[in-house]
Amino acid sequence: IQHSEPDRNLPWPQDRTVVMGILNVTPDSFHDGGRYERIKDAVARAEAMIDAGADVIDVGGESTRPGADPVEIEEELDRVVPVVEELADLEVPISVDTRRPEVARAVIDAGADVLNDVEGLQDPEMRRVAAETGVPVVLMHSIEAPVDPENEIHYDDVVEETIRELGDRLLAAEKAGVDREQVIIDPGIGFGKTAREGFELLDRLAEFEALGCPLLFGHSHKSMFGLTGEQAGAAPNSTIAATAIAARNGADIIRVHDVAENVAAVNVADAAADPEGFEP
Numbered sequence: 001i002q003h004s005e006p007d008r009n010l011p012w013p014q015d016r017t018v019v020m021g022i023l024n025v026t027p028d029s030f031h032d033g034g035r036y037e038r039i040k041d042a043v044a045r046a047e048a049m050i051d052a053g054a055d056v057i058d059v060g061g062e063s064t065r066p067g068a069d070p071v072e073i074e075e076e077l078d079r080v081v082p083v084v085e086e087l088a089d090l091e092v093p094i095s096v097d098t099r100r101p102e103v104a105r106a107v108i109d110a111g112a113d114v115l116n117d118v119e120g121l122q123d124p125e126m127r128r129v130a131a132e133t134g135v136p137v138v139l140m141h142s143i144e145a146p147v148d149p150e151n152e153i154h155y156d157d158v159v160e161e162t163i164r165e166l167g168d169r170l171l172a173a174e175k176a177g178v179d180r181e182q183v184i185i186d187p188g189i190g191f192g193k194t195a196r197e198g199f200e201l202l203d204r205l206a207e208f209e210a211l212g213c214p215l216l217f218g219h220s221h222k223s224m225f226g227l228t229g230e231q232a233g234a235a236p237n238s239t240i241a242a243t244a245i246a247a248r249n250g251a252d253i254i255r256v257h258d259v260a261e262n263v264a265a266v267n268v269a270d271a272a273a274d275p276e277g278f279e280p
């Protein structure tokens, strides 16, 4: 499966699968050495991921796991803005995982290159930020996860319905002045979907090409791997295996915690896709 047409002006290579390193800047992500320590540690972690082969770093100040406690806007700003300012000087683009337009504007002003909105630009103000700044934006599919996680929402065909709903979000974004060329789509693994639906999405990823946008896949350490003998938050091997499959099935960007291991997995997939043309 070839990657999306190379004429997109995205801030990363278009001829191979891109690895996005996850940088959580929530306090529980670092030992509590205080604010300055946390910023220093965050930068060191980002540099380590870049050295391990990350093509982009995704900074998140609020856990967007369904059901997680929301963080006050001032707190989110205080966590991400100083880190983005430090990372802006590094040689790889910075993405920020936020649902808030105010945070989106602030981090773009601070040097962020990409907006990663797990709410799929449902907030009209987020569409306005994307339209006015023109930055690449990840439009992820997410449905309000049921309050009671037991009664998971069930789709008839999770792939068909996710593609259709992403198509609707794309149209709404275009109507608000967002250029389709700046949009990256994402099926939103684990956001209101069961483990088996996660594997269905992984298997049929190529069908998302119908939307004509690069695709991001974010499965790292998620609970779908309970099916494959690992657990949410501790699924390194299933994550690496799924990375290779996702890349081979057409994912353009893979969002992961463990960069070196998943760089190897995308290299295996890219080499298999083009044995003659692959360059290490």
Ligand SMILES: Nc1nc2[nH]c(SCCc3ccc(S(N)(=O)=O)cc3)nc2c(=O)[nH]1
Binding pocket: 063, 064, 065, 066, 097, 116, 117, 118, 138, 140, 186, 188, 189, 190, 191, 216, 217, 218, 219, 221, 222, 223, 224, 232, 233, 255
């Ligand atoms: N574009 C994009 N951004 C993302 N940000 C996150 S944070 C992870 C939140 C989470 C954790 C764990 C589970 S679970 N219950 O499946 O283990 C679900 C969601 N993820 C994604 C993703 O995929 N794409």
